[in-house]
Amino acid sequence: DGGITQSPKYLFRKEGQNVTLSCEQNLNHDAMYWYRQDPGQGLRLIYYSQIVNDFQKGDIAEGYSVSREKKESFPLTVTSAQKNPTAFYLCASSVPGTGNQPQHFGDGTRLSIL
Amino acid sequence: GQQVMQIPQYQHVQEGEDFTTYCNSSTTLSNIQWYKQRPGGHPVFLIQLVKSGEVKKQKRLTFQFGEAKKNSSLHITATQTTDVGTYFCADPNTGNQFYFGTGTSLTVIP
Numbered sequence: 001d002g003g004i005t006q007s008p009k010y011l012f013r014k015e016g017q018n019v020t021l022s023c024e025q026n027l028n029h030d031a032m033y034w035y036r037q038d039p040g041q042g043l044r045l046i047y048y049s050q051i052v053n054d055f056q057k058g059d060i061a062e063g064y065s066v067s068r069e070k071k072e073s074f075p076l077t078v079t080s081a082q083k084n085p086t087a088f089y090l091c092a093s094s095v096p097g098t099g100n101q102p103q104h105f106g107d108g109t110r111l112s113i114l
Numbered sequence: 115g116q117q118v119m120q121i122p123q124y125q126h127v128q129e130g131e132d133f134t135t136y137c138n139s140s141t142t143l144s145n146i147q148w149y150k151q152r153p154g155g156h157p158v159f160l161i162q163l164v165k166s167g168e169v170k171k172q173k174r175l176t177f178q179f180g181e182a183k184k185n186s187s188l189h190i191t192a193t194q195t196t197d198v199g200t201y202f203c204a205d206p207n208t209g210n211q212f213y214f215g216t217g218t219s220l221t222v223i224p
Contacts, residue, residue: 033212040123042202043157043214058211090156092212102147102159103204103212 003027006091006106012114013078013085021076021109023091030095032074033103036060037088046089049074078111086112118205120215128223133190135218137203144207146186148177149214152199157214193222 004025013019025032031050035043045058049068063082068074074093078085089109095101117140127133137146145164149157161170163179163186170177174197176189190197203215 035214040219042120042216045211045213048211094212100145100162100164100206102162103149103157103206105156105158108156 004091004093004104004106006089006109008109009107011109011111013111014114016080018077018079019085019111021078021089021091021111023074023076023106024072025074025091025093025104025106026072027093027104028071029093029104030071031093032068033092033094034058034064034066034074034076035090035092037090037108043090046076118203118213118215120201120203120218122218123216124219124221126221126223127193129195130192133193133197133220135188135201135203135220137186137188137215139184139205141184143183143205146179146183147204147206148186148188149202149204150199151202151217155199157202190220193220195222195224198222 007022033048034046036046037043044060046064047055047058047066049055052068052071055066055068063079065077091106092103094103119138121136147162148160150160151157161177166183167181168179174191178187200217200219202217205213
């Protein structure tokens with residue numbers, strides 16, 4: 001079955017540590033997205049990528065970094081500069097272009113600070 | 115950036131009662147999408163509305179796009195416990211970004 005796989009499901013970060021969240025898709029989608037969701041809140045866009053080797057900042061990119069070396073993969077690094085990283089992180093993909101395509105989401109990664 | 119507001123933020127209903135969530139945009143939308151997120155889960159696409167004044171139905175769910183394409187609503191008739199979750203509207207068209215609404219969390223009391 002085609003889909004999006006996020007790993008790990010749960011992640012704990014120590015002070016001053018960088019951690020990387022994995023997102024892999026086999027839907028052959030060009031566009032991929034990372035969102036942050038805080039308890040009882042909506043989805044806020046961190047980074048998005050419309051094509052391999054290109055990505056743009058979303059509304060809350062500070063303290064995060066991404067890469068897009070392969071179409072299937074869009075890992076997110078939560079750096080030590082992100083002072084409040086505890087949240088639910090969701091990766092999504094879609095067919096880019098006209099904005100008429102839905103987003104498909106992974107199961108998410110819950111990140112907590114130790 | 116784009117603002118997509120939803121009201122109410124929370125709604126508790128008795129099973130069998132109706133439920134409505136409203137989505138309002140600060141700008142005119144080309145189209146609007148609706149998603150449902152079950153507790154502990156991820157958002158799942160429900161439907162897309164494109165035309166001014168469009169109304170679409172999925173069983174007990176009725177989706178409407180405003181005439182001015184700046185607002186939308188989702189109405190659930192005779193709620194069931196399976197309807198529990200958070201419902202989001204989304205603007206998929208502003209600068210290649212998706213802007214999700216703030217969401218309405220629905221609790222259904224058996």
